[in-house]
Amino acid sequence: MNDRSPLVNIIECLIFVSKAPLTIQEISDFLKDFEKNEITDALSELEEQWDGMGRSFILSNIAGGYQFRTRPEYSEYIVEFNKEIKKFRLSKAALEVLAIVAYKQPVTKIEVEKIRGVDCSSSVSMLLERRFIEISGRKDVPGKPFLYRTTDLFLETFGLKNIKDLPTVKEIEKIKEDLGEPG
Amino acid sequence: MITERNGKTEDPQSAYSVTLDIFNGPLDLLLHLIKKDEVDIYDIPIARITEQYLEYLDFLKKVNLEVVGDYLSMAAELGYIKSRMLLPRIKDEGEEEEQDPREELVRRLLEYERYRDAAAELGGMEILGKDVFLAGYDRKEEFGEPTEETEFVKFDLWALVDTFSKIYSDRKKSETEDIFFSSQTYTVEERKNQLIEIMKREKEVFFEDLFEGDINRMKLVVTFISILELLKDGALDVFQPTFEEPLKIILKQ
Numbered sequence: 362m363n364d365r366s367p368l369v370n371i372i373e374c375l376i377f378v379s380k381a382p383l384t385i386q387e388i389s390d391f392l393k394d395f396e397k398n399e400i401t402d403a404l405s406e407l408e409e410q411w412d413g414m415g416r417s418f419i420l421s422n423i424a425g426g427y428q429f430r431t432r433p434e435y436s437e438y439i440v441e442f443n444k445e446i447k448k449f450r451l452s453k454a455a456l457e458v459l460a461i462v463a464y465k466q467p468v469t470k471i472e473v474e475k476i477r478g479v480d481c482s483s484s485v486s487m488l489l490e491r492r493f494i495e496i497s498g499r500k501d502v503p504g505k506p507f508l509y510r511t512t513d514l515f516l517e518t519f520g521l522k523n524i525k526d527l528p529t530v531k532e533i534e535k536i537k538e539d540l541g542e543p544g
Numbered sequence: 545m546i547t548e549r550n551g552k553t554e555d556p557q558s559a560y561s562v563t564l565d566i567f568n569g570p571l572d573l574l575l576h577l578i579k580k581d582e583v584d585i586y587d588i589p590i591a592r593i594t595e596q597y598l599e600y601l602d603f604l605k606k607v608n609l610e611v612v613g614d615y616l617s618m619a620a621e622l623g624y625i626k627s628r629m630l631l632p633r634i635k636d637e638g639e640e641e642e643q644d645p646r647e648e649l650v651r652r653l654l655e656y657e658r659y660r661d662a663a664a665e666l667g668g669m670e671i672l673g674k675d676v677f678l679a680g681y682d683r684k685e686e687f688g689e690p691t692e693e694t695e696f697v698k699f700d701l702w703a704l705v706d707t708f709s710k711i712y713s714d715r716k717k718s719e720t721e722d723i724f725f726s727s728q729t730y731t732v733e734e735r736k737n738q739l740i741e742i743m744k745r746e747k748e749v750f751f752e753d754l755f756e757g758d759i760n761r762m763k764l765v766v767t768f769i770s771i772l773e774l775l776k777d778g779a780l781d782v783f784q785p786t787f788e789e790p791l792k793i794i795l796k797q
Contacts, residue, residue, distance in 0.1 A: 433675040449674035460663035479569035479614050518672045528665040
């Protein structure tokens with residue numbers, strides 16, 4: 362603990378007071394006297410230290426940045442203690458829409474509905490309202506429908522480093538090959 | 545298309561259609577039927593599955609759940625595939641293999657199933673505001689009041705319909721009571737309140753036991769609709785330890 366470099370401590374306190382996950386870029390833009398690899402090394406050192414301390418919260422790598430988060434095993438105490446916390450809720454339908462957008466982005470509402478076989482308007486607008494998805498443009502087809510993609514808030518909420526960090530869906534692509542994707 | 549409505553309608557007839565939203569559409573129902581029958585998805589017995597699918601729709605209609613749009617077009621699609629299965633297969637010039645009329649449906653089912661699994665995986669992640677928290681975290685402040693949405697349920701809701709349909713047909717005998725009943729009013733709102741009282745007392749009840757006092761079919765239906773509504777509101781949850789064991793309804797804190 363005592364042989365910690367000042368850099369490790371500086372980065373630690375910056376993360377501690379930061380509201381959103383703090384990225385390496387933001388840190389290195391601020392700490393101009395340090396090389397980027399020094400900062401990266403300090404971050405991995407911090408991450409390891411916090412994980413090894415067996416504390417109730419750890420340093421997590423989320424949405425391309427770093428953030429302190431509590432360990433999941435203490436969630437019931439936190440919810441019970443702080444009744445003001447609105448417990449996270451999402452319907453099965455909304456979660457399916459979110460999963461399809463996450464894996465297929467950018468994607469139109471019609472494409473999502475084709476996969477689910479039902480109208481998804483209310484789920485899409487709810488996910489937009491809660492900023493889990495956003496409009497990324499328009500598809501160049503007749504009618505120019507909106508294209509949707511997931512947001513950083515989505516990554517933050519689901520604890521993902523980046524979009525490649527999504528759990529691997531077994532063989533979605535492979536099935537398409539086997540059956541011969543039409544068109 | 546089925547509209548996923550969030551707002552409650554006053555008209556009791558149309559109020560029922562809202563309840564169907566907690567089910568996940570025709571593909572989800574087909575997967576349920578395929579799994580229930582332990583049928584090979586690559587070799588679906590279309591005639592049998594179509595029949596079961598239509599029985600389901602009939603039953604839902606009978607208990608006043610409005611079956612519309614997507615469920616009906618799937619029924620038509622199944623009928624079409626069924627008829628094509630009866631025709632001799634025509635081999636196109638230069639085509640290596642015969643086209644199976646079920647192929648496109650199987651592709652859609654498999655694709656939907658993968659995303660359904662992916663959604664379940666997502667729902668099982670360490671979620672901010674549910675499993676993990678930040679210092680000074682206050683979701684209310686940041687995102688506003690969450691909209692009226694059901695909490696993610698891993699449970700296959702179609703199994704509820706299966707169980708209810710059994711209860712419903714077992715209770716069919718006492719039909720004379722329906723006439724007696726028509727003079728009384730028995731509303732979903734009232735029943736919901738009663739169910740909440742029961743659940744507060746018992747915490748955990750077998751799904752079937754909630755129909756104990758329902759002496760006629762109309763009451764059965766009201767109880768069923770009430771349970772679906774409470775599930776949708778997130779007040780109750782369904783729980784089944786294993787596939788062999790009966791379904792349980794539990795109260796959420």
